[in-house]
Amino acid sequence: MRLNAPLAVALLFGTIASAAPAPAPQDEAAATTTVSADPTSTLPTTASTDTAVASDQLEDLASYAAQQANSSVASSNSKHKRGACTLKNLAIRREWGSLSSSERKAYTNAVLCLQAKQANTPSSLIPGAKSRFDDFVGTHINQTMTIHYTGTFLAWHRYFTWSYEQALRNECGYTGYQPYWDWAKSAQTGVEKSPVFDGSDTSMSGNGVYVPGEGNVVLGGNGLPEILLPPGTGGGCVTSGPFAKMSVNLGPVSLSLTNGSSVSNGDGLSYNPRCLKRDLTSAVNQRFANATSVVNLIVKPKDVWDFEMTMQGYPGSGDIGVHGGGHYTMGGDPGRDLFVSPGDPAFYLHHGMIDRTWWIWQQLDPSKRTNAISGTGTFLNSPASPNTTLDTPVDLGYAAGPALTMRDLMSTTAGPFCYIYL
Numbered sequence: 549m550r551l552n553a554p555l556a557v558a559l560l561f562g563t564i565a566s567a568a569p570a571p572a573p574q575d576e577a578a579a580t581t582t583v584s585a586d587p588t589s590t591l592p593t594t595a596s597t598d599t600a601v602a603s604d605q606l607e608d609l610a611s612y613a614a615q616q617a618n619s620s621v622a623s624s625n626s627k628h629k630r631g632a633c634t635l636k637n638l639a640i641r642r643e644w645g646s647l648s649s650s651e652r653k654a655y656t657n658a659v660l661c662l663q664a665k666q667a668n669t670p671s672s673l674i675p676g677a678k679s680r681f682d683d684f685v686g687t688h689i690n691q692t693m694t695i696h697y698t699g700t701f702l703a704w705h706r707y708f709t710w711s712y713e714q715a716l717r718n719e720c721g722y723t724g725y726q727p728y729w730d731w732a733k734s735a736q737t738g739v740e741k742s743p744v745f746d747g748s749d750t751s752m753s754g755n756g757v758y759v760p761g762e763g764n765v766v767l768g769g770n771g772l773p774e775i776l777l778p779p780g781t782g783g784g785c786v787t788s789g790p791f792a793k794m795s796v797n798l799g800p801v802s803l804s805l806t807n808g809s810s811v812s813n814g815d816g817l818s819y820n821p822r823c824l825k826r827d828l829t830s831a832v833n834q835r836f837a838n839a840t841s842v843v844n845l846i847v848k849p850k851d852v853w854d855f856e857m858t859m860q861g862y863p864g865s866g867d868i869g870v871h872g873g874g875h876y877t878m879g880g881d882p883g884r885d886l887f888v889s890p891g892d893p894a895f896y897l898h899h900g901m902i903d904r905t906w907w908i909w910q911q912l913d914p915s916k917r918t919n920a921i922s923g924t925g926t927f928l929n930s931p932a933s934p935n936t937t938l939d940t941p942v943d944l945g946y947a948a949g950p951a952l953t954m955r956d957l958m959s960t961t962a963g964p965f966c967y968i969y970l
């Protein structure tokens with residue numbers, strides 16, 4: 549179902565302009581972890597407000613998750629399964645800053661390769677999709693209203709990011725795995741100094757050229773409280789690093805500007821080549837995606853509804869969550885466009901971290917959380933649609949195949965997937 553409403557123009561990460569009634573949380577047995585032998589008992593249960601302490605808490609939670617995932621892979625009886633996930637073939641996704649220079653260059657070279665390969669999408673369907681990279685952007689635009697604030701949000705983006713990683717590997721000779729951007733680290737250093745965005749040859753390219761006189765980005769409104777985000781330190785075209793010359797071909801669809809308004813180019817599917825813009829905004833990173841926010845997201849929600857909503861921001865709460873936090877930290881075009889955001893190659897490092905936080909949260913109580921789903925097939929259930937279930941299909945269109953069911957996408961070490969995060 550293609551929901552390309554004028555409503556879209558008012559839609560923003562972390563908030564929407566029309567307050568749709570939210571479905572009630574799905575019943576889930578309360579997580580009770582009071583057994584004395586519980587290995588999680590040494591883990592933090594509340595996030596420290598001291599971000600340095602919270603960074604350590606995040607490390608503890610992440611290494612617990614890795615041990616937990618390792619031991620479940622090690623103990624799963626894989627004798628009868630072909631191509632099963634084992635410790636031998638388990639992929640490890642790492643933080644960008646922990647990769648060597650040549651590993652980072654191998655990654656960005658593979659992305660440039662994807663951008664140079666012909667699209668699979670027929671131009672009659674998406675005339676602006678010019679490359680394999682654009683196939684992913686086009687699929688995301690096409691499905692935006694059915695993959696955010698839905699029951700599929702986490703799993704859809706897991707499959708999407710994995711499929712992109714597979715395209716880099718299978719179509720562009722990349723031998724590594726999808727790296728991630730740890731927002732907690734860039735909140736400490738300032739985004740401009742983060743190895744992800746410092747503009748060096750071994751970054752994901754840096755800031756846009758400074759545009760003076762920018763005002764605020766305004767989210768919300770139409771009955772919801774407004775959220776004002778300050779402008780960043782760039783705003784113009786990205787001129788350094790591997791993506792200095794890349795062309796953003798699709799969109800905009802719902803692009804927030806730094807004067808409180810937003811723009812669109814119709815359905816965003818026509819060919820509209822322009823430079824990649826960024827407006828790195830440490831204030832947004834520090835406010836919405838600091839180490840405390842990440843630990844809070846992992847330790848507080850006891851059901852997946854709360855987890856998804858905390859991550860994306862409860863509409864009206866004034867919080868855009870770590871999901872909106874990361875997107876608006878990048879800023880620019882397409883960084884501030886919910887529909888077109890995969891047009892910035894750093895999208896996949898951001899969603900690597902989104903997937904990592906979900907994975908850590910799942911590992912804290914795998915028997916209850918691996919298959920936990922809550923939500924429907926439409927953005928905040930507007931218009932109303934059936935609940936997402938394990939049988940709900942996820943189809944990535946011309947970006948990748950095959951269509952799978954939610955059931956296949958819930959675990960990172962079963963079904964088609966075999967990876968963990970360190």
Ligand SMILES: *[C@@H]1O[C@H](CO)[C@@H](O)[C@H](O)[C@H]1NC(C)=O
Pocket residue numbers: 549550669673674686687690691945946
């Ligand atoms: C857009 O999505 C619809 C289903 O939601 C699908 O039928 C159509 O083929 C998609 N178009 C492209 C170009 O992927």
Ligand SMILES: *[C@@H]1O[C@H](CO)[C@@H](O)[C@H](O)[C@H]1NC(C)=O
Pocket residue numbers: 571572573574575935
């Ligand atoms: C859909 O999920 C909601 C919230 O958990 C629940 O109240 C409702 O009964 C479910 N509907 C169906 C048809 O299962």
Ligand SMILES: *[C@@H]1O[C@H](CO)[C@@H](O)[C@H](O)[C@H]1NC(C)=O
Pocket residue numbers: 611614615618635638
């Ligand atoms: C999990 O297994 C991988 C691969 O054998 C290993 O590199 C990693 O250190 C292990 N992690 C933990 C936390 O045990």
Ligand SMILES: *[C@@H]1O[C@H](CO)[C@@H](O)[C@H](O)[C@H]1NC(C)=O
Pocket residue numbers: 805807809
């Ligand atoms: C905001 O900026 C855009 C682009 O510069 C401009 O077209 C638009 O008119 C401005 N809107 C307002 C309300 O100032």
Ligand SMILES: *[C@@H]1O[C@H](CO)[C@@H](O)[C@H](O)[C@H]1NC(C)=O
Pocket residue numbers: 599834835836837838839840841842844
């Ligand atoms: C960290 O994030 C939380 C929300 O996630 C926010 O309440 C807090 O103010 C932030 N801390 C700093 C130092 O900005």
Ligand SMILES: [Cu+2]
Pocket residue numbers: 688695696705
């Ligand atoms: Cu998305």
